[in-house]
Every structure is written in structure tokens, then in C-alpha cells.
Amino acid sequence: MLVTGDVDLAALPLYRRELHDAVAGAKPLEIDLSECDFMDSTGLGVTIGAVRRVWDRDGEVRIVTSPPVQRLMTRCRLDEILPLTAPSVQSADPGEVLAP
Amino acid sequence: MTDEQFVELMIPAESSFVATARRFITDVAGKADWMDQQHLDDLRLMASEAVTNALRAQRRAEVGDKICVRCMLFSDRFEFSVADSAGGFERPAHLDIHTDPELSREGGFGLPLIEALADEAHFVNTDGGTTVRLVVYRPGCSSTRESTSTTR
Numbered sequence: 001m002l003v004t005g006d007v008d009l010a011a012l013p014l015y016r017r018e019l020h021d022a023v024a025g026a027k028p029l030e031i032d033l034s035e036c037d038f039m040d041s042t043g044l045g046v047t048i049g050a051v052r053r054v055w056d057r058d059g060e061v062r063i064v065t066s067p068p069v070q071r072l073m074t075r076c077r078l079d080e081i082l083p084l085t086a087p088s089v090q091s092a093d094p095g096e097v098l099a100p
Numbered sequence: 101m102t103d104e105q106f107v108e109l110m111i112p113a114e115s116s117f118v119a120t121a122r123r124f125i126t127d128v129a130g131k132a133d134w135m136d137q138q139h140l141d142d143l144r145l146m147a148s149e150a151v152t153n154a155l156r157a158q159r160r161a162e163v164g165d166k167i168c169v170r171c172m173l174f175s176d177r178f179e180f181s182v183a184d185s186a187g188g189f190e191r192p193a194h195l196d197i198h199t200d201p202e203l204s205r206e207g208g209f210g211l212p213l214i215e216a217l218a219d220e221a222h223f224v225n226t227d228g229g230t231t232v233r234l235v236v237y238r239p240g241c242s243s244t245r246e247s248t249s250t251t252r
Contacts, residue, residue: 008122009152010115038122040148041209052203068141075216076209081201 004035007043015043019050028060033069044072051082105131105173110166111151113158121151121169121182128171129178134238142217143178143236149210150182150232157186157230176241177219181233189230191223191249215247225251 001022007015022029031047033039039047047063054061064085065073073079109124111117125147126140147169154167165185172179196212215221220235 006119008115008148009118009155012115038144038148040145040152041207041213042152044209045206048203048206052206055203071141072145075213081203 001030002032002035004037006038007033007036008038008040009042012042012046016046019046023050023053028062029054030062030064032064034064034066036066036069039069039072041072041076044076044078048078048082107171109169111169113155113164113167115155117167118148118151118155121167122147124169125171125180128173129180129236132173132178132238135178139236143180146214146217146234147180147182149214150180150234153210153232154182154184154186154230157189158184161186163187175238177235177237179233179235181231183226183229183231185229187228188225188251189223191247219245221247223247223249225249 001018003015003018005011019031022031029050031050051061051063060083062083062085070079070084070086073082073084078084105128107124107128109121111121122144126144129135129143130140151167151169158165158167163185168181168183170181170183192211214232214234218234219237220233222231222233222235224231224233
């Protein structure tokens with residue numbers, strides 16, 4: 001599943017619906033966010049929900065990140081949990097990691 | 101650049117205007133000669149979180165008023181604020197972003213993100229709403245990394 005553009009509150013209904021369909025379909029699931037220019041915590045929450053549903057069925061999921069998405073995941077310490085594939089051209093500056 | 105530049109935008113309480121607010125805030129911030137891409141990326145995320153919170157609060161309160169976004173550019177810092185009319189906000193005493201390996205948590209990342217990215221985060225309950233004011237300092241200028249919650 002390829003995601004392009006900005007994933008924010010406005011895109012959330014479509015993103016949630018497409019992810020729902022993707023979770024029910026392809027196995028293993030790849031969420032390709034490499035062309036996602038921006039994601040905030042609303043998109044992050046939906047992504048986490050999809051991953052959990054896949055894991056609940058013992059499925060496999062892979063997330064390909066863009067630099068902004070990788071940075072968001074790192075700041076939220078989700079890079080330690082989620083199966084991320086970082087951008088290959090240059091790694092994103094992780095910046096400050098949020099304290100647990 | 102003058103000592104202070106002030107710009108304001110009123111946006112309808114609709115999700116499609118979150119992107120408008122993001123662009124507005126980062127466009128104004130970009131006028132500062134010290135803003136680098138990392139600052140702008142952080143501001144883009146803070147703007148999205150703050151405006152989304154305001155919009156959702158107004159939805160819950162069933163208030164359709166416009167949301168006020170203000171930017172202030174100083175020689176040593178950039179500030180922006182987002183003011184809603186949702187009747188007030190109680191900042192949780194303890195904010196963290198810890199996520200367990202089972203991913204039991206899907207939400208609640210917005211406020212911790214805001215507080216981690218801003219040099220200062222102020223949540224002020226005003227008459228009938230909340231104003232969130234976020235400050236980013238020019239590198240090398242003093243900042244007391246802080247978060248406050250007050251009622252006026």
C-alpha cells in the first residue's frame with residue numbers, strides 16, 4: 001500500500017479505510033510511506049492500529065518510511081518497536097527522542 | 101527584520117484547514133533568517149498537532165467558531181498560538197509518550213510531541229476557550245525549556 005502526500009486529520013478517513021482494506025488483503029502487508037511528505041500523530045495512531053491488527057493475527061508487516069515519517073517515529077520511540085525500513089538515500093536526523 | 105512582526109489567520113473549524121494553518125505558520129517562520137529545515141519541520145508538526153487539538157476540542161464541544169492562529173516573529177524567537185472556543189482545557193498532569201511493544205496505545209502522542217518540540221509550551225484557559233502558545237528560540241538565545249498551564 002503506497003501512501004503519498006500529507007497524512008493529517010483531513011486525510012484520516014481515507015487513510016483509515018485504505019489501511020483497513022490493506023490489512024484484510026495482502027500478506028505480508030507493506031505500508032509504503034516513502035512518498036508521504038508529512039504525518040502527524042493522528043496518522044501515527046491509525047498506523048499503529050493497523051500494525052496491531054496484523055500482529056494480532058500473527059501476520060507480518062513492514063513500513064517503509066520517508067525522512068519526515070522516520071523522524072516522527074523516532075521521536076515517539078516507535079522505531080524501537082515497529083518494523084521500519086528507513087530511507088536509503090540519507091538517514092533522517094532522529095533529533096530528540098521523547099522521554100518515556 | 102524589525103524587532104517584532106505579527107500575523108494572524110482565522111481558519112474555519114474544518115479538517116481541510118489544518119494544512120492551511122501548517123503552511124501559514126511555517127511560511128511566517130521561514131521569514132526568520134535563522135530558521136533551518138529542522139526548525140521548520142518541527143514547527144510543521146507542532147502546528148498540525150495544536151490546530152488538530154483545537155479542532156477536535158471544538159467538535160467535542162459542538163462549537164463551530166473559527167480558530168485563531170497567530171504568529172509572532174522576534175529577533176530572538178518565533179512564537180505561534182492557536183486559540184479555540186471549546187470552553188477550556190485541563191492539561192494532564194503527567195504526559196509521556198511511552199509505547200509498549202504490544203502497541204496498546206494508539207493515541208495521546210500530540211501533547212507530548214508539542215512539549216518535546218517547543219522550547220516553551222503554554223496552555224492558557226481563556227474566557228470560553230484555550231490558547232496554546234508555543235515558542236522556538238533562535239539558536240544561542242536563552243530559553244528556559246518549560247511548559248505551563250494557567251487560567252486567566
